[in-house]
Amino acid sequence: MANTILVGAQWGDEGKGKIIDVLTEQADIVVRTQGGNNAGHTVYLGETKYVLHLIPSGILRPKKTCVIGNGVVIDPVNLVGEIDGLLKQGISVNGNLFISETAHLVLPYHRELDEQREILKGKNKIGTTKRGIGPAYGDKAARTGLRMIDLINADRFEALLRIRIKENNEVLKAFGAKPLSFAKVHAEYRKAGDRLKPFVTNTVVYLHKATRRKAEILFEGAQGTFLDIDHGTYPFVTSSNTTSGGACTGSGVAPNRMNRVVGVMKAYTTRVGEGPLPTENQEIADMLHKMGREFGATTGRARRCGWFDSVATRHASMVNGIDEIAVTNLDGLDTLDTIKACIGYRVGSERLDYIPNDIEVLAKCEPIYAEFPGWKTPTHEVREWKKLPAKARSYLKAIAELSGAKLTIASVGPARAQTIFV
Ligand code: GDP
Ligand code: IMO
Ligand code: MG
Numbered sequence: 001m002a003n004t005i006l007v008g009a010q011w012g013d014e015g016k017g018k019i020i021d022v023l024t025e026q027a028d029i030v031v032r033t034q035g036g037n038n039a040g041h042t043v044y045l046g047e048t049k050y051v052l053h054l055i056p057s058g059i060l061r062p063k064k065t066c067v068i069g070n071g072v073v074i075d076p077v078n079l080v081g082e083i084d085g086l087l088k089q090g091i092s093v094n095g096n097l098f099i100s101e102t103a104h105l106v107l108p109y110h111r112e113l114d115e116q117r118e119i120l121k122g123k124n125k126i127g128t129t130k131r132g133i134g135p136a137y138g139d140k141a142a143r144t145g146l147r148m149i150d151l152i153n154a155d156r157f158e159a160l161l162r163i164r165i166k167e168n169n170e171v172l173k174a175f176g177a178k179p180l181s182f183a184k185v186h187a188e189y190r191k192a193g194d195r196l197k198p199f200v201t202n203t204v205v206y207l208h209k210a211t212r213r214k215a216e217i218l219f220e221g222a223q224g225t226f227l228d229i230d231h232g233t234y235p236f237v238t239s240s241n242t243t244s245g246g247a248c249t250g251s252g253v254a255p256n257r258m259n260r261v262v263g264v265m266k267a268y269t270t271r272v273g274e275g276p277l278p279t280e281n282q283e284i285a286d287m288l289h290k291m292g293r294e295f296g297a298t299t300g301r302a303r304r305c306g307w308f309d310s311v312a313t314r315h316a317s318m319v320n321g322i323d324e325i326a327v328t329n330l331d332g333l334d335t336l337d338t339i340k341a342c343i344g345y346r347v348g349s350e351r352l353d354y355i356p357n358d359i360e361v362l363a364k365c366e367p368i369y370a371e372f373p374g375w376k377t378p379t380h381e382v383r384e385w386k387k388l389p390a391k392a393r394s395y396l397k398a399i400a401e402l403s404g405a406k407l408t409i410a411s412v413g414p415a416r417a418q419t420i421f422v
Pocket of ligand 1: 008012013014015016017018039040041042043044296297328329330331332411412413414
């Protein structure tokens, strides 16, 4: 398989977890490189549903090794909860999970500040997951963060945490929020630190040694291209580089060791949280929600839905260097008479074929659509490309071509088997 970076090519929740699980079969190691437990990656094994937040989706295959890289922000208490949750579902992480020493910690004041800043923004809120992700990455950039290596060093952690809680309590007081108890946070985090210590290592060295023995690595992206802190619809983004470059900085594996980039996209578009979504369409949202689909895996919020947007996915191909496309949720469109895909934007008298950087201009963009005839046949039982309805194949080929990369996977259901290799 060679070293593969998998990214979300839209606004997150593209079905990355499912595709990672499928591709893990050919990989030796799966690495998460950015984001935190704002992510929710769903994987089904048979009838059992697993939702992964921090642990790579590759963990469900027992012989594979999973790594949480240096670029991830870790809420250690939450991670222990995730490990215990997996254990209850019969999945062990012993011996096959490594956590980077230099990954930054999400602390309770990050979560509290995330919440307070959203309240202060009022109607201009981002709609974050309230997991403390923005404030944690903020501390990392400000060089005031604590890392896993600090957490597992009892004396150092105590001294650093004391200072950080003191400072952040002043900020929380200014917001009118309740200050945190050092003793409580310290006890809770030290307990989690002791549980996680056996997993903590120098993952950069581990990955380099693995590369030398020709191990093949799959880099599991979280969120999506338009939630990228640099390339997304700022400020309605997350706080990490969700695009392919983040896989290098977030793991310590160099760009010239990467062999391919797979972009995952839904056959339509969804977004959870605030910010512009040019192809948003309430009828599509109602249809999908009635089917019980498109509710957030982390927060349970109903996702906003719309038609496929090839202006966005073409942009995603450009900034990520997408070689191959995996289209998921094709089956979501099975009942429609006509399917639309956005092929350009109109703003006033101007036509755009790229995503404008000015968020106010993006909010004014009117999609220009191409129409495709619906196939009006269930696809969830199809397993071969040739057996897909001809109209579904035409639609898939068209959206891949519009997105500027080769279609290699079409997904027609959440299960492993519901995957068509093109
Ligand atoms: P991720 O964050 O990119 O991993 O995606 P999520 O897990 O948050 O959301 C994707 C949802 O779509 C999950 O409920 C998946 O089980 C589901 N899913 C993935 N691929 C398909 C598909 O081809 N068809 C259907 N019906 N569901 C899918
Ligand atoms: P996966 O990996 C979809 C969104 C939030 C909000 C914005 C900022 O499952 O695709 P944050 O909590 O990160 O500060 O929120 O980003 N968001 C996601 N949307 N899927 C995700 O992850 C997301 N992670 C964050 O809804 O709009
Ligand atoms: Mg998700």
